[in-house]
Amino acid sequence: MGASRKVPVYCYQCVAGPDLLKVEVENGVATRVESNYDISGEHPGGGRVCVKAYGLVQKTYNPNRIRQPMKRTNPKKGRDQDPGFVPIGWDEALDIVGARLREIRSRGLLNEEGVPRLATTTGGGGTPVQYMGTFPAFMAAWGPIDQGYGAGQGVKCYHSEHLYGELWHRAFIVSPDTPYVNYIINCGNNVEASGGVVGIWREADARVRGAKRVQVEPHLSITGALSAQWVPIRPKTDAAFLFGLIHRIVHERDWREVCDLPFLKHRTSSPYLVGPNGWYLREPDSGKPLIWDLSDARAKPYDAPDLRDPALDGEYELAGEEHGPDDERIVHERARVRPAFRAMLDHMRGYTPDWAAAECDVPAETIRGIADEYRRTPAWARRSRSRARRCRSGRSR
Numbered sequence: 001m002g003a004s005r006k007v008p009v010y011c012y013q014c015v016a017g018p019d020l021l022k023v024e025v026e027n028g029v030a031t032r033v034e035s036n037y038d039i040s041g042e043h044p045g046g047g048r049v050c051v052k053a054y055g056l057v058q059k060t061y062n063p064n065r066i067r068q069p070m071k072r073t074n075p076k077k078g079r080d081q082d083p084g085f086v087p088i089g090w091d092e093a094l095d096i097v098g099a100r101l102r103e104i105r106s107r108g109l110l111n112e113e114g115v116p117r118l119a120t121t122t123g124g125g126g127t128p129v130q131y132m133g134t135f136p137a138f139m140a141a142w143g144p145i146d147q148g149y150g151a152g153q154g155v156k157c158y159h160s161e162h163l164y165g166e167l168w169h170r171a172f173i174v175s176p177d178t179p180y181v182n183y184i185i186n187c188g189n190n191v192e193a194s195g196g197v198v199g200i201w202r203e204a205d206a207r208v209r210g211a212k213r214v215q216v217e218p219h220l221s222i223t224g225a226l227s228a229q230w231v232p233i234r235p236k237t238d239a240a241f242l243f244g245l246i247h248r249i250v251h252e253r254d255w256r257e258v259c260d261l262p263f264l265k266h267r268t269s270s271p272y273l274v275g276p277n278g279w280y281l282r283e284p285d286s287g288k289p290l291i292w293d294l295s296d297a298r299a300k301p302y303d304a305p306d307l308r309d310p311a312l313d314g315e316y317e318l319a320g321e322e323h324g325p326d327d328e329r330i331v332h333e334r335a336r337v338r339p340a341f342r343a344m345l346d347h348m349r350g351y352t353p354d355w356a357a358a359e360c361d362v363p364a365e366t367i368r369g370i371a372d373e374y375r376r377t378p379a380w381a382r383r384s385r386s387r388a389r390r391c392r393s394g395r396s397r
């Protein structure tokens with residue numbers, strides 16, 4: 001056996017990384033990987049890699065791996081079509097791409113609708129530009145490029161979790177704040193299989209300190225098996241289940257008593273007034289969304305220094321502007337408007353747990369029970385944080 005050495009690197013095979021590892025190399029050949037505990041205290045995963053990383057050696061030397069450009073020879077698309085990929089040399093590949101790019105430049109970088117003619121995709125959604133060599137510089141030099149395809153680096157990611165995160169939270173949120181929250185309703189995310197070292201560890205710490213996880217998914221995954229409750233559901237009906245939860249909280253209970261009103265009033269867009277066309281009503285000069293202040297019965301911009309008691313409910317008649325797409329401005333001399341929270345209440349009125357049960361096959365009483373438990377559970381872990389820390393340090397030894 002020749003000289004062997006261990007090379008410290010890191011794994012970024014998935015977006016849950018990077019995680020630390022060492023690669024054992026014998027005579028220039030990687031033979032195995034192992035966790036790297038040398039600087040475990042500096043890494044939230046304690047220097048560990050997950051089981052997926054142990055397959056990197058096989059992946060690297062797989063005889064069927066792609067080692068050169070591949071050209072599709074069958075232009076027909078379809079499930080029954082063999083794409084007919086054949087290996088080609090780099091010169092031929094660069095000639096093909098170069099000819100296409102020259103053709104695009106000769107026709108103009110934008111098409112008749114003003115949309116870029118060139119689109120790029122770079123595979124995994126989490127691929128940082130640092131890993132792309134000179135490709136980002138090439139794209140910057142080229143001009144307008146549609147990067148919204150597939151990889152997530154563009155204006156929209158292909159992960160539906162991001163889309164829904166934006167719809168519900170107005171933020172790019174996809175992960176529960178496991179070090180702090182006490183109740184997690186997890187719709188389908190198989191986090192115990194895909195959360196990576198840090199994600200799985202944090203979920204485990206949360207459960208140790210008493211957080212409850214309810215797993216909502218059609219099949220019993222590993223995550224479902226490790227949850228306090230598994231809720232089988234008909235595929236693709238999670239939204240109905242969630243609407244049933246919301247209805248239970250805001251309609252079957254008194255939302256004024258069960259909701260965190262100071263938070264809704266001062267930390268969210270719930271009080272923003274919504275005009276008759278569904279857009280925020282805005283102050284004409286500043287374009288800022290308006291809020292009805294109950295303290296002096298006047299409408300004010302959301303950031304007015306004298307805003308004291310934003311209304312979450314009611315209907316008001318006001319002047320203002322709605323700003324639609326493509327700079328459309330709808331001017332109102334007088335319009336009936338309501339806070340966004342009131343609009344949400346009106347929208348949710350029909351989505352009862354019984355309606356949801358018929359849609360998603362989750363019994364109405366289960367939906368009510370989860371909503372009530374979620375509502376009763378204190379939102380944030382407080383004294384239990386130090387316990388979680390003890391658990392963590394115990395396991396990282």
Ligand code: SF4
Pocket residue numbers: 011012013014015016017018019048049050051052053195196197
């Ligand atoms: S979670 Fe596993 S596969 Fe993903 S980066 Fe970390 S070690 Fe690699």
